[in-house]
Amino acid sequence: MQKLTQAGQNLVNDVASRYNLSTDSVINMLIAVNNGGGSMAQFNCPELGGSGQWMRGGMTMVGDMFNNGLKNTVDNLCNELANALANMEVFPKAPAGTRGSNQWWPSDLGVPFSSGAQNNTRYAIFPNRLAVDMGGQVTVYNTLDNNIGGVSQQQGGNNSLTFSSQYGTIAVSTLPIVSGPGMPSAPQTNFVEPAPQPFNTFEPAKQNANSNSNTNSNTAPLAVSASTNMNASSSNDIIQLIEKLSQLRDAGALTDVEFNTKKSELLSRL
Known part of the structure; x- marks a missing residue:
């Protein structure tokens, strides 16, 4: 179990009492909010409906998706814990560069x-x-x-x-x-993006330019195959992909920017 400062332990006891939760559940939620930088949390807490997600200022998802009272409880709890993390020392400070520190990177x-x-x-x-x-x-x-x-x-x-x-x-x-x-x-499991190819993935424009000016027998069949697959995509397939992207955006797995970018890319194929 994560160590707490005295102030952190007092916070956990107070919150557990007011929200009618066990101290273990409050600590788990506190760790989840802390791992999310105080602005988001992914958690699995049986006392709060199991698996769920919280994002400050907008999104709360719980296992019982139609239980608005539970959503409000989780939102209030996470906001309170985020404010506490920002204003008091809840966890003992760990040296920079270690896993327990907020600065865990080199x-x-x-x-x-x-x-x-x-x-x-x-x-x-x-x-x-x-x-x-x-x-x-x-x-x-x-x-x-x-x-x-x-x-x-x-x-x-x-x-x-x-x-x-x-x-x-x-x-x-x-x-x-x-x-x-x-x-x-x-x-590769992303149904929108093609699997990475063995040639340079990070400079597609440069790769295409080289292919046009210096085509060889090894790369030509791959280019023909990719073009054939693109032309074979039907309008219904593209519409279904856009619908799946919309579901992912609604579930919080994609941002609006990512959704609009992929949507524009797919529509350009029609």
């Missing part, structure tokens, strides 16, 4: 311009670097010329990570490792 990376957490994974984005903490092991990747817009984790038994950039959705495991153990490559 100190030489400086301050990230974006960070987040999901399940047992945390990430922080820096200029030309992406730090990922998965199960207590931190890996730093070289992001090359990608402008990372967000990191997401596949659900289910697959622990693979992807990120969105100006080149689309790309698997984190394809990036060069700067330090750390990295993560195993996983099969």
Whole structure:
């Protein structure tokens, strides 16, 4: 169980009493909100309906999806815990660069311009670097010329990570490792994006230019196959994909920007 300061223990006892919850449930929710940087939380708490998600200022999802009273309870609880985390020392301070610290990434990376957490994974984005903490092991990747817009984790038994950039959705495991153990490559399961090809994934414009000026027998069949598959897509298939994207956006798995980008890409194929 996560250690608490005296102020943190007093907070947990007070909240548990007022919300009629066990202290273990309050601590689990407190850790979930803390892992989400005080702005979001993913949790699994039987006393609050099982698995759920909370995002400050907008979205609350619980296992009993039509129980609005439970949603309000979770929203109020998470907001209260987030405010407490911002205004008091709830957890003992841990040295920078360690897992228990809010600054869990290597100190030489400086301050990230974006960070987040999901399940047992945390990430922080820096200029030309992406730090990922998965199960207590931190890996730093070289992001090359990608402008990372967000990191997401596949659900289910697959622990693979992807990120969105100006080149689309790309698997984190394809990036060069700067330090750390990295993560195993996983099969492509994104129904919108094609599986990564063995040639340069991160410079598609450059690759196309080279293909036009210096075509060889190894790459030509692949280009023909990709073109054939694109032409074979029917209007109904594209509409169904857009509907699935809309469901993912409504569930909070995609942002509006990601949804509109993919929608425009699909509509351009009609």
